[in-house]
Each structure stands twice: as structure tokens, then as C-alpha cells.
Amino acid sequence: MPILALHSYLVYPTKANEEPPKIGGTALAQSGQLFDLLRSVYDKSETECDIDIAFNPDAEGKQKNSCRDLFVAYLSKPGLPLGRKLAEKLQAVTTGRSGLGLLFLMAGKEGKKHKLVVSRFPADSGILAEQSQEELTVEFIEKIFMKSATSYKAALYADASLSSGFWDGKAVDKQINHGLTVVSEYWIKSFLESDFKLTAAAGTKRLAHAIRAAIRRTESLPIKEELVALARLAPNSKNKRLSVSSLAKKHLSPEAIDALKTEMPNSRCFTEQFTFSEREFEKHIAFESLELDNGAILMAPSGTFKKVFDEIPIKDSDGRSRFSTEAKVIDRRLRKTKT
Amino acid sequence: MSELRIAYENRYEEILTPLAMRLEAFVQAQLSDVSRIVRITARAKNIERFVAKAAKEIDGKAKYDDPLHQIQDQLGVRVITFYLTDIDRVSAEAKTYFTSVEEKLIVPDSEREFDYVGKHFIMFLPNEVFRDDIDPDSAPKFFELQIKTLFQHAWAEANHDLGYKPSSELSKQQRRQIAFTAAQAWGADMIFDQLHCSIGQ
Numbered sequence: 001m002p003i004l005a006l007h008s009y010l011v012y013p014t015k016a017n018e019e020p021p022k023i024g025g026t027a028l029a030q031s032g033q034l035f036d037l038l039r040s041v042y043d044k045s046e047t048e049c050d051i052d053i054a055f056n057p058d059a060e061g062k063q064k065n066s067c068r069d070l071f072v073a074y075l076s077k078p079g080l081p082l083g084r085k086l087a088e089k090l091q092a093v094t095t096g097r098s099g100l101g102l103l104f105l106m107a108g109k110e111g112k113k114h115k116l117v118v119s120r121f122p123a124d125s126g127i128l129a130e131q132s133q134e135e136l137t138v139e140f141i142e143k144i145f146m147k148s149a150t151s152y153k154a155a156l157y158a159d160a161s162l163s164s165g166f167w168d169g170k171a172v173d174k175q176i177n178h179g180l181t182v183v184s185e186y187w188i189k190s191f192l193e194s195d196f197k198l199t200a201a202a203g204t205k206r207l208a209h210a211i212r213a214a215i216r217r218t219e220s221l222p223i224k225e226e227l228v229a230l231a232r233l234a235p236n237s238k239n240k241r242l243s244v245s246s247l248a249k250k251h252l253s254p255e256a257i258d259a260l261k262t263e264m265p266n267s268r269c270f271t272e273q274f275t276f277s278e279r280e281f282e283k284h285i286a287f288e289s290l291e292l293d294n295g296a297i298l299m300a301p302s303g304t305f306k307k308v309f310d311e312i313p314i315k316d317s318d319g320r321s322r323f324s325t326e327a328k329v330i331d332r333r334l335r336k337t338k339t
Numbered sequence: 340m341s342e343l344r345i346a347y348e349n350r351y352e353e354i355l356t357p358l359a360m361r362l363e364a365f366v367q368a369q370l371s372d373v374s375r376i377v378r379i380t381a382r383a384k385n386i387e388r389f390v391a392k393a394a395k396e397i398d399g400k401a402k403y404d405d406p407l408h409q410i411q412d413q414l415g416v417r418v419i420t421f422y423l424t425d426i427d428r429v430s431a432e433a434k435t436y437f438t439s440v441e442e443k444l445i446v447p448d449s450e451r452e453f454d455y456v457g458k459h460f461i462m463f464l465p466n467e468v469f470r471d472d473i474d475p476d477s478a479p480k481f482f483e484l485q486i487k488t489l490f491q492h493a494w495a496e497a498n499h500d501l502g503y504k505p506s507s508e509l510s511k512q513q514r515r516q517i518a519f520t521a522a523q524a525w526g527a528d529m530i531f532d533q534l535h536c537s538i539g540q
Contacts, residue, residue: 054438054463061442063461161408167440167480168463197463201435202369206467268466268475283372 005078005107009087013094023087025080042106045117045156049170051273052197067193072162075114078107093190102145112160119154121145153187168197203274207244208284210263218259226256231285237276245271347389354478355383361468366416369436377419384413411461412483419492423532426458426486437462453521460484490524
């Protein structure tokens with residue numbers, strides 16, 4: 001899996017009313033410790049970049065995207081000038097909040113596929129300590145670039161066709177879900193001119209339907225209860241990035257996770273990330289109901305079921321409980337079936 | 340037989356036909372709450388039509404140098420609505436569930452002409468349509484979504500057989516007759532839409 005070209009650019013933030021510094025850039029050698037580090041970034045990109053993204057069409061709905069055009073141009077003929085255009089594009093959307101960054105472009109070919117990994121290492125400061133035989137020297141150093149846990153960003157694109165492919169890719173943005181949405185959005189939305197490939201509505205609907213289907217399919221009451229609890233907790237993830245898998249692993253037992261996974265058409269659906277939409281979730285899981293062995297069916301909006309009905313377990317009664325609620329009657333109906 | 344034809348025939352049988360069935364069911368499910376949708380159908384692009392499209396030229400040069408990857412409507416879905424005003428509403432709903440790379444309203448070049456019309460999208464194939472039997476890397480990435488009224492659909496279907504790929508070239512009179520039917524379909528759409536809006540939804 002050869003890397004064919006490596007380029008790096010120092011990208012200063014753009015400040016209002018100031019001419020941004022010119023970007024030089026350099027081609028990097030394909031040997032040495034730096035190459036080994038970048039090689040690792042390149043090789044691990046398939047697992048590390050876990051957010052599916054897609055380039056947006058232009059404002060008129062045409063199949064055109066200026067960032068994609070720059071990527072395709074760079075991949076067609078990787079070189080410093082074409083890479084610099086990407087660095088300038090990143091600079092144009094980088095503000096003081098995001099700070100100085102080091103941009104790396106790594107182009108390669110894997111079988112028939114062209115591959116491009118774009119990564120941004122944020123600047124940091126640190127202390128260099130050197131111990132000689134007689135003394136320790138300690139020095140403050142600025143402009144250290146680290147693949148830090150909290151603000152590293154990268155994107156991966158791989159496709160066989162330069163002309164018609166490269167409309168989707170994968171990204172990693174360690175700032176997402178850390179309460180820094182506005183800051184981190186500049187990478188995916190402003191620089192990459194992209195959005196999440198799976199829409200919020202589609203991903204949330206997938207989750208809601210899977211929970212309902214798993215509850216219907218399983219005969220295990222404990223698993224049903226876990227999945228119901230998940231449905232109650234899910235709205236706490238409002239506007240957060242998640243996948244069915246990440247939410248399930250946070251709240252469910254292995255057996256309940258399996259029950260949910262069984263409702264996925266394939267493993268990609270289980271791990272694909274999306275932004276949770278509370279509104280879409282409520283469209284598909286609006287009510288929670290509880291069927292009792294005395295024929296009673298208790299039903300309430302899923303978000304307030306536990307507030308509407310009090311459940312008091314009865315001691316030594318083989319799992320029986322007393323349910324109570326206090327309210328005014330507003331309607332009474334007769335039905336043909338219980339659901 | 341050309342290599343491309345053989346490759347597409349294999350893709351048609353093994354990949355596109357099963358994907359079209361699943362895509363149809365999936366789009367129907369996603370838009371199940373949307374009112375005034377007459378029908379949602381999906382198809383894999385017919386082999387002859389694909390080969391003909393792949394052979395297209397622009398200014399004497401082949402339009403596609405990699406048709407299997409470049410032709411984006413190998414899978415197509417058509418949503419048929421009652422009225423013109425439904426098209427925007429259905430489009431908005433489709434865009435909440437599917438990600439597009441292209442959106443266009445196809446209208447005749449001139450206001451004096453009557454021809455094919457419709458709202459077309461190029462959208463990413465959703466992951467839901469894949470099972471273990473098909474490797475996503477061997478399938479197209481996109482499908483074409485068309486949203487049309489009943490009249491636009493009826494005209495497009497009839498015209499495709501009669502006027503789009505005729506065994507011999509159409510006469511001037513025949514082309515005028517086809518344009519006349521397009522105008523009639525356009526007019527019927529306008530009247531039904533006005534009635535729908537004035538009588539009430």
C-alpha cells in the first residue's frame with residue numbers, strides 16, 4: 001500500500017482585517033521517524049476516521065463542490081502548488097479559536113483505488129527536557145504539533161474513479177461532542193464543504209425502528225425492559241453524534257446489544273454515525289405501553305411514562321407490582337384489539 | 340459482445356436487480372407517512388439503455404470513459420404524486436432521509452416548448468439495502484430519484500417508447516403530436532393543481 005506523495009503546510013488562522021501569512025509548504029521524505037508517524041496515520045485512517053461524510057452539491061444543486069475539485073486535482077497530480085490551494089482553503093476558514101495547525105496531505109494508491117488522507121495537527125506548546133551527565137536543561141517550546149486527543153482532525157477519501165467518485169469519505173473530529181460544535185464544524189462543514197452522509201432523520205428512524213422491532217421480537221422481559229429504558233434515555237442524546245452501536249454499548253447488556261444488532265440489515269447500519277434528532281425519535285417512539293397479567297394495558301407518552309405511573313413492587317409476590325396514577329378522565333373508548 | 344455489456348449484464352443480474360427491489364421497499368417505508376403519493380417504484384436500468392447511454396458522444400468524443408462508475412442512474416426510483424404542489428413537499432421529505440449530490444428540475448429549454456419535465460435527484464444508496472450477499476464496493480454508490488405527477492409520469496412512459504428511441508426518426512408532424520401531448524399533460528397538471536388548491540386539501 002504505497003504512499004505516493006506527502007506534503008505539509010503550516011496554516012495560520014485568518015484574523016479579521018489582516019492579510020493572512022503566505023503558506024509555503026514542503027514535500028516530505030518517505031523515510032525517517034516523521035514518515036513512520038504519518039504512515040501510521042495513513043494506514044490507520046480506515047479505522048480512525050469513523051464519521052461518514054459527503055460533499056455538498058453547490059448552491060444551485062449541481063454536482064459540483066470546490067473542495068472536492070481541489071482534492072481530485074491534487075490526486076491527479078500530487079504536488080506542492082496544488083496542495084497549497086487546499087492549505088489556503090483551510091486557512092480561509094480557520095479562525096483564532098482553532099489556532100495554528102499543521103496540515104498533512106498523504107496521497108496513495110491501493111489496488112484500483114486512489115486514496116487521500118488529509119490531517120490537521122493542532123499547535124501546542126511544551127517543555128523540552130535534556131539531561132546531560134552534569135545538568136538538566138529545560139526549555140519552553142512553541143509550535144509543537146501533536147495528534148492530540150481533543151482537537152485532531154482528519155479525513156479519508158478512497159475511490160477508483162477520479163472523475164465520478166470521491167463524493168463521500170470518512171472523517172474524524174475529536175472536538176465533536178465535546179461541547180465545541182461551532183469550532184469543530186469548520187473542519188467538516190466549512191473546509192470540507194461536507195455534511196454527515198447519514199441524515200439525522202434517517203439515522204434516528206433506524207435506531208427507533210430497531211428498538212421497537214427488538215422489543216417485539218424478544219421474549220425476554222429483562223431485555224425488553226433494557227430496550228425500553230434505552231428508549232427513555234435516548235432523547236438525552238439530542239443533537240449529539242452517535243451510532244446505534246455506541247448508544248447500545250453505553251447502556252445495554254451484551255444480550256440486549258445482540259437483540260438490537262439483529263434488527264440491523266448489516267453491520268454498517270449498526271456502526272454508522274448520525275446526529276440524534278429528538279423530533280424524529282418522538283415520531284416513531286411516541287408511546288410506551290405495559291401489559292399486565294390481569295389484562296390491564298398501561299400506556300403513556302414514552303418520555304413521561306415513569307412519571308405518569310408509579311410502580312411499587314409487592315414483597316414476596318413473585319414479581320407482582322402495584323401500579324397507580326392520579327389524573328382526570330378526558331376520554332373513554334372501546335377497541336376491537338388491544339394495540 | 341463488448342466487455343462492458345457482459346460486465347453490465349452480470350451486474351444487472353447479481354447486484355442491481357436485488358438492490359432495486361430492496362430500494363423500492365426502503366423508499367416506500369421512508370415515505371410511508373407522506374400523503375398523496377400514488378406509487379413508488381424502483382428499477383435497475385435496462386441493459387440496452389445502459390449500453391446506449393455508455394456509448395453516447397459529445398463533440399465526437401465518448402462522454403463516459405468509465406461508464407460502470409460514471410453512470411449514476413443504474414438504479415432509479417420514481418415517486419408519483421397527485422399534484423404539482425406535492426412535488427416540493429415530497430422532495431423536502433425525501434431530502435430529510437436521503438443525501439443528495441445533485442438536485443435538478445428538468446424543464447423544456449424554451450417556454451414555447453412542451454417536453455419532458457420532472458424533479459430529479461442523484462442520491463447515495465442507503466446502507467439498508469445491502470445484505471451479506473452484495474459487496475457495497477461492487478455496487479453503484481448512487482441512485483436516481485425522480486418525483487413526478489401522474490400526468491408527467493404517464494407522458495414520460497409513453498414518450499420513452501414512442502419518441503425517445505424510435506426504430507426510425509420521427510417526422511416533424513409526429514414530433515409536434517408528441518409536443519401536443521406534453522402540453523396536454525402540462526395543462527392537466529396545472530388545472531388539477533389549481534382545483535386542488537382552491538377546493539382545499
